Amino acid sequence: MYLEHITTFLNLAETLNFSKTAINMHQSQSSISQSILSIEKELNLQLFIRDRKRVILTPTGKDLYYSLKPWLNDYHQAIQHAQNIDILNQINLTIGYSGTPYEYAVIPMIVKLFRQQNPNIKVILENYAHSVLIDHLKNGNCNLIFTMPDIIKNVEGLTYYNLTNGQYCLIVPHDSNKELKSPIPINSLTNQSIIFLDHRWCPPTQNKLQQEILHHNNHLNISYVNNISTCHTMVKAGTGLGVWANFVQDPHDKDLNCLKLKTDIIPKYGVAVLDQGTNKAANSFVKWLTNNGLPLITKNYL
CATH class of the missing domain: 3.40.190.10 (Periplasmic binding protein-like II)
Known part of the structure; x- marks a missing residue:
């Protein structure tokens, strides 16, 4: 018996009405009738008594209903549990950046390379001004931001990881x-x-x-x-x-x-995360970045 047949049988056993079950299952009434006939033929059992005025479960039908109902509930719970595990494995990583020409050119490359090595992590990007990025990071709307240490110097609760000293x-x-x-x-x-x-x-x-x-x-x-x-x-x-x-x-x-x-003023560039509560995906990204470094920074001055 197919899962759809089981679901149809249980629904009809509860409604005792072909029209209502057809609506619940988003099928035609004739399709519901054919499914029930198919189940009875396969099992060689009469599950319902039908006449022009009503539908009644046979004793055999009642027994099958009470056996299958908890099984179907367990089935749906098992599916939900598996989906929850998959969601946990598919960790979201939201990265914020301010939209410099370098970031527009290089961040797609960085994300692509990172996801090739970490396919279970789903990366989401957001582009805002520095002040908005800091608020989003502190409020948990993103997990990590590209920034400069002087921009976040007076912001409490953040940890900065330097990736490069510039000019x-x-x-x-x-x-x-x-x-x-x-x-x-x-x-x-x-x-x-x-x-x-x-x-x-x-x-x-x-x-x-x-x-x-x-x-x-x-x-x-x-x-x-x-x-x-x-x-x-x-x-x-x-x-x-x-x-x-x-x-x-x-x-x-x-x-x-x-x-x-x-000039003696040396700019620095890196990423910042929360001191506490940083998710595993952000930690993995920071570790990956510090190990691999930033690509293609302009170092040839005319």
Whole structure:
């Protein structure tokens, strides 16, 4: 007897109405009748007495019902238990990132390589500003964020894992500013058009560098933007020069050059998780990242 036949028999034994059972089983009434006839023929038993007014279970039908009902309940419980085990094995890992050109280029590669070695972990990505990512991490909406230590310096309850020490650079279009040569003193940018990140959005170390550039240069044409994507687009459009860390730059971008700036300010980049309550998937990802390192960070300065 098929499972569907058993379910149909038990339902009809409870409703004693072919029409109601047809509705419950999402089948036609004739299909229900054929299923019951098929069961009775297979078992060589009469399970129901039918006439034009009613349906009655035979004593044999009652006995079979009371035997099969707990079995079907056990079957569904067993399936549910197996599904719960599968859910536990298929651990979700939500990763937050702020959307730098580097992250857009490299995170898909990182996730793909990680999942090849950890196929039981389901990875979900979310892209928000740093302040939102920190809130999501603390509230449990994500398990891990890519960040910089100065961004989370005053945030309690987080553990930071450093993945790389970088270098702040002046970002210039490939076809302009040929006179600029790396490394560039920060006091040699007078009369340049530069695009800065708003202090409410940019990392504290970058804001400190921007203030030093302002202090040491006269007649700067400064534009302020509130996210790195806009800054990146404006630099590519030739509206000004950019300032960001080498680990922010898209390693595949041939339109922009990274020129090392002479500064003692060293930016760092890594991941942060909660001090307590971090799930196994996040711990596995951190361990995998620290062992394998970050790929394709721009290190060739012109």
